[in-house]
Amino acid sequence: MDIKLQQVSYAYAKGTPFEKRALFDVDLTITSGTYKAIIGHTGSGKSTILQHFNALLKPTEGVVQIGDRRIEAGKKNKDLKAIRQKVGIVFQFPEHQLFEETVLKDIMFGPMNFGVSAEEAESRARDLVDLVGLPTEVLEKSPFDLSGGQMRRVAIAGVLAMQPEVIVLDEPTAGLDPRGQKEMMDMFYALHKEKGLTTILVTHSMEDAARYADEIAIMHEGRCVLTDTPRKLFSEEALLKEFRLELPRIVQFQHRLEKMIGHALPQVCLTEEELAKAVAHAIKESDRP
Amino acid sequence: MSEILSFNHVTFSYAPEEGGRNAVEDVTFAVQQGEWIAVVGHNGSGKSTLAKLMSGLLFPQQGEVRFKHDVLTEENIWDIRSNIGIVFQNPDNQFVGTTVQDDVAFSLENNGVPYEEMVKRVQEALQQVKMEKFLNHEPHHLSGGQKQRVAIAGALAMQPQMLILDEATSMLDPQGRAEVLKTVQILREKIGLTVLSITHDLEEAMLADRILFMNEGKKFAQGTPAEIFALGDQLVEFGLDLPFAMKMTKLLQAQGVQLAGKHMTEEELVNDIWTSNFNK
């Protein structure tokens, strides 16, 4: 299912003295099956744009096309619920949305809202606790007795239980310790690879965007200013500077190394592993007479 | 150098009767005047309980916590608190005032500082964290990093002998985190402030003079950043991450790249790659 934003603008409290424009003429396409990262500073419009992906916000100008549904500015839309089953959003600090007496009930909440039977919802919940890396015993516990990291996993299971076709992740690793961060990102990547889940990652981590995304869109002051593959995007240091963004740590390191050895490596490396290989290769090359 | 804060065989449990695991067990360490010490550990390692013991929000069941040789007790706690500034994790939940200047003045009001003195100190404190232009801003119009800088100013206004950062950067975006750390570094240079930062970010811990590594409520190791990072894979086992240069070193060696040693900084590593491989 593709999501397409065409000339989308959005203003909060439109038509009042408190009006605040958050998006300006945004064009953005998320192709089915891709992993897309949206990066930008706090206040760049990232969190406003993500609420358009499942019609939590409707554009004040322009069109949002979600699969075969068209959400147009100024038009009434019925049954937006169906869209929300297909596009799941994991909000920032999703553990704040837990409310049920048990973990099991909380995970079942989403699917049952969309008319899934209790048996089916429960079986999904049982599969998912395992998938998000929690022991089965937690199902009968109160979510409020779990640690912060565990609560987040429960909340994520609750979104996945709706079996969405697209998943939107808003800073999913915020506040986790380094191990938790890595586990979380690897889990979503595995889901993307194994189940072909279309993934949209909203983040300010250049490193995560470089490592996982097929394509990156950059938001700056309410506009989508650049869209490209990570490799091309991170070759354009000057352009990124304009939007007050830094290169991922790994690319900064590569530049430093290239300066030292006096020539560039064949391409921009996006992960530590890739760079290690490229350096080993370059050394072999230089050893050749 | 004189000692500012010390823990002497401190043990604390949230539920001592039920025989639950001790949140902090037999921890001993001391913070010297002018030092920056980082307490690291993964979430749940007992590092936040340490912060509560330092500020007298909790009292140990065994052992003692001393501030400048005075054991913390219910009686002297208010005096000691006025000498310690603490910045907590959540930027929103510690902002008491309705505007920036009101928030900075809060501790001063509590301690009965006269009005003229307050005005002066609020100004100075905000200048130290470069927030003097935001005097009348309301908290919901500030970024997380700015709110944390205001919280630091609130602590500085009391002219404390020590600043404790209790995971003060963990809810911030990279920009906010950089802002806060830069502010702390400047304060160290300018006024030689003693800093204790509790964190799970090892890049942040690298800025410290000394690191205290907590695991399961116990002090697992302590030493300079170099000494701690020499633990290598053990850090990873305990849920922490290696500094970038060390991770890179390992990966390069796995690819058969010759390197002279382990490196903590990128600069050392780049130089080593050059001298050991290209510049032969």
Next chain:
Amino acid sequence: MMEKMIFGRFIPGDSFIHRLDPRSKLLFVLGFIIIVFLANNTITYALLLAFTFLVILVSRIRLYFLVNGLKPVLILMIFTFLLHLFFTQEGNLLWEWRFINIYEEGLRQGIYISVRFLVLVFMTTVLTLTTSPISITDGLETLLDPFKKVKLPVHELALMMSIALRFIPTLMDETDKIMKAQMARGSDLSAGSLSQRLKAVVPLLVPLFVSAFKRAEDLATAMEVRGYRGGEGRTRYRQLKWDLEDTVALLSLVVLAGVLIYFRQ
């Protein structure tokens, strides 16, 4: 509709009225509310109306903005006007059509009541629009200070109010966030029967309470660490300053009262 509503909101500015001490503004509005009841004929009501518009003029709040923002209140006012118009049956009969009879007294009463209503709403709105909530709190705390003698916890109440004011925007954001998160999970607050809707509120309220309690706990810790132990021995950073302007403002009210007493029947 709620977004446009300006009743109780504050708009920063730098007019004469904005700069007044909150105590003088509070006393002014209190005095005005009493004085309004002095009016009892056309000329006194006209004077009240004129005085109100003068205050709005001085406050530099756009009248259009005020009228637009107070629409719901104004609708209520028109309703009261019509009520008086149709149901008061005194004085000369002015107009008659089928069962509708409009009497002179009804028209008069309708207009008087509406004007009274209008000036009261406008005046209190001007107060809140030009005075930040925290200033109002400060003003109230100082004005109520004598009541400490009768064990009214004035400082505690004022602190509670200021913290509530500080956290309203935070909790509004939080409510919005949780509501969106549950909507994204298929929860629907606007459809179904009453009992279904009530049920749909639970997923919103539980997280909101959990988070509010967590915030309260954090805040209490932060306050304690920063040395808060009640109102005793505390100094005040927010100082109120009574200027000549404040005296002038209150005097203008005395003049108004005098004029009204002179012209009233």
